Amino acid sequence: MPTTLEEIRRVRLTDVVSECKDFTSLWFRDPWAAEGRPGQYIMAWIPGLDEVPMSLSTIDEGGLSSITVRSVGEATEALSALEPGDGIGVRGPFGNGYRAEGRRPLMVAGGSGAASLAPLVKEMLAGGAKPTFVLGARSSDQLVFMDRYRKMLGDGLVVSTDDGSMGYSGYASRCAAELMERGGFDHVYTCGPELMMVMVFRDAESAGLPVQASLERFIKCASGLCGACAVGPYRVCKDGPVFDSAMLREIRGEFGSTKMDLSGRAVPVDH
Amino acid sequence: MSKLSLAVDVAGLRLRNPVMNAAGVLGMSPPILKRVYDSGAGGVVTKSVGPVPRKGHQNPTLVRVSCGALNAMGLPNPGDDYYSDEIRALKGMGVPTVASFFGGSVHEFAEVARKLTEAGADALELNASCPNVVDELGMLAADAGNVEKVTAAVKDETRLPVFVKLSPNVTSIKDVARAAEWGGADAITAVNTLMGIAIDVDFRRPVLTNTTGGLSGPAVKPVALRCVWEVSEAVDIPVIGCGGVTTWTDAVEYLLAGASALEVGTAVMTHGFQVYGEIAEGIGAYMAENGFSRVEEVVGLAHDAGRDTKSKVDRCSIRV
Numbered sequence: 001m002p003t004t005l006e007e008i009r010r011v012r013l014t015d016v017v018s019e020c021k022d023f024t025s026l027w028f029r030d031p032w033a034a035e036g037r038p039g040q041y042i043m044a045w046i047p048g049l050d051e052v053p054m055s056l057s058t059i060d061e062g063g064l065s066s067i068t069v070r071s072v073g074e075a076t077e078a079l080s081a082l083e084p085g086d087g088i089g090v091r092g093p094f095g096n097g098y099r100a101e102g103r104r105p106l107m108v109a110g111g112s113g114a115a116s117l118a119p120l121v122k123e124m125l126a127g128g129a130k131p132t133f134v135l136g137a138r139s140s141d142q143l144v145f146m147d148r149y150r151k152m153l154g155d156g157l158v159v160s161t162d163d164g165s166m167g168y169s170g171y172a173s174r175c176a177a178e179l180m181e182r183g184g185f186d187h188v189y190t191c192g193p194e195l196m197m198v199m200v201f202r203d204a205e206s207a208g209l210p211v212q213a214s215l216e217r218f219i220k221c222a223s224g225l226c227g228a229c230a231v232g233p234y235r236v237c238k239d240g241p242v243f244d245s246a247m248l249r250e251i252r253g254e255f256g257s258t259k260m261d262l263s264g265r266a267v268p269v270d271h
Numbered sequence: 272m273s274k275l276s277l278a279v280d281v282a283g284l285r286l287r288n289p290v291m292n293a294a295g296v297l298g299m300s301p302p303i304l305k306r307v308y309d310s311g312a313g314g315v316v317t318k319s320v321g322p323v324p325r326k327g328h329q330n331p332t333l334v335r336v337s338c339g340a341l342n343a344m345g346l347p348n349p350g351d352d353y354y355s356d357e358i359r360a361l362k363g364m365g366v367p368t369v370a371s372f373f374g375g376s377v378h379e380f381a382e383v384a385r386k387l388t389e390a391g392a393d394a395l396e397l398n399a400s401c402p403n404v405v406d407e408l409g410m411l412a413a414d415a416g417n418v419e420k421v422t423a424a425v426k427d428e429t430r431l432p433v434f435v436k437l438s439p440n441v442t443s444i445k446d447v448a449r450a451a452e453w454g455g456a457d458a459i460t461a462v463n464t465l466m467g468i469a470i471d472v473d474f475r476r477p478v479l480t481n482t483t484g485g486l487s488g489p490a491v492k493p494v495a496l497r498c499v500w501e502v503s504e505a506v507d508i509p510v511i512g513c514g515g516v517t518t519w520t521d522a523v524e525y526l527l528a529g530a531s532a533l534e535v536g537t538a539v540m541t542h543g544f545q546v547y548g549e550i551a552e553g554i555g556a557y558m559a560e561n562g563f564s565r566v567e568e569v570v571g572l573a574h575d576a577g578r579d580t581k582s583k584v585d586r587c588s589i590r591v
Binding site: 265 | 306334476
């Protein structure tokens with residue numbers, strides 16, 4: 001049996017839940033994941049196929065944790081097709097995770113970004129903070145965890161869709177900008193498409209608000225060793241995935257513009 | 272006594288101290304290698320660069336094992352043309368840079384070496400020993416004749432010091448080291464990873480997509496140290512030690528075994544970036560305590576003691 005969180009162990013899925021279009025949560029029991037912090041990720045191994053980084057979307061609910069997978073490629077499609085009782089390999093949790101700061105945080109999630117912020121919302125609510133949460137998606141059928149966030153946050157939840165099919169009509173970053181203009185926040189958290197996060201960061205800088213943003217890159221070793229996920233002088237796998245304002249200023253040239261592909265070439269970020 | 276200095280000159284490569292990162296560790300992009308240098312390394316070694324971009328192997332590419340890690344990254348790199356700009360950037364930041372490189376043929380090795388020389392690298396490290404692309408490229412370091420041939424071809428294309436990095440996965444590393452020396456190598460880096468495998472008992476299959484990988488970390492240190500010992504006795508050119516160096520005592524062991532400089536890899540996984548500065552400082556403290564003023568005074572000292580011991584034993588056996 002593994003004795004450290006770095007080692008791979010097999011977990012059996014206790015539940016597989018379809019959240020909304022393209023998004024599926026995989027639940028499992030693992031003592032190390034249960035001790036993870038909001039914003040940390042595990043490496044999920046699908047034997048014979050791939051191993052991919054996945055943020056913890058639930059941490060220790062009665063010993064169970066979850067990841068929430070967006071079906072976008074071979075590995076995530078295979079994960080989404082799993083059934084209760086199936087086994088996957090996991091190692092971790094890895095990375096720095098979010099620091100819970102501020103009493104009136106503004107949180108901005110786009111697409112699958114809603115997954116990694118959920119455990120943070122839970123932790124901050126328990127600490128007495130009053131978050132305002134912008135849940136953004138392209139369309140109403142892609143709003144991840146809407147019911148879960150509604151239950152936790154009530155009026156603190158602001159739904160935003162690019163196509164206007166529900167809630168605020170337009171980009172989540174634009175919705176967040178309007179909220180920041182109104183004021184009343186002391187911290188900003190964001191996770192989602194990088195072009196959204198770079199806008200949120202820009203507006204928060206203007207408003208003088210500290211930011212924590214969770215970045216995504218190709219992660220290979222997940223141990224801070226190979227450098228495949230480097231952004232500026234930082235390794236997303238180990239120094240991140242959560243970057244604070246000081247780190248984001250340092251990587252200004254790359255953040256929102258380029259990332260390394262699997263060979264180490266700088267290519268434009270996806271979104 | 273003259274002032275203590277950690278500076279070394281390894282076959283013409285001048286470093287402020289003898290500690291570098293190992294090739295493939297953090298060597299993807301200039302800012303992260305700059306951070307290695309700022310953390311106290313004497314110089315940096317790039318990711319191994321080849322003639323064309325490679326994505327490397329599919330994950331899992333690394334698995335933790337007892338006292339180390341097993342990896343099969345599969346030589347991901349953006350290609351020599353692209354990486355030439357990265358080397359220029361590093362040199363622009365004032366970082367002494369060793370460009371690690373490989374090829375699939377004698378011609379490719381020579382051609383990549385020429386490009387990386389033009390890009391302004393301070394030295395070249397010829398990766399003759401990646402264990403993870405054997406099916407595609409073969410393992411050059413397994414054949415002494417090939418090592419000599421490739422080294423000679425590379426030397427014809429560059430005026431830079433060429434370090435030939437050898438594999439421990441051979442019957443006689445001494446023979447391969449001598450072949451590199453005959454081919455004109457300026458130094459030997461010993462050694463690359465030790466070939467291994469990890470199997471998951473639940474899934475009942477190898478963990479790495481590549482099936483086998485290269486073992487690194489404290490687990491390989493005694494083997495790598497023995498390789499440095501043997502190579503330093505076999506050749507007259509300097510040796511750069513690599514394999515499980517985690518603390519300054521490991522580093523001093525390597526110096527005593529005959530290494531003129533060191534490459535630190537897996538320790539960054541367990542000890543972070545500060546490991547480079549800590550090892551360099553530890554070597555300095557050891558030298559101060561023992562009355563050494565230059566690193567080269569320490570290099571190979573254990574061989575003298577080894578000879579003394581042997582002769583004493585011989586005398587004893589004669590007496591008996």
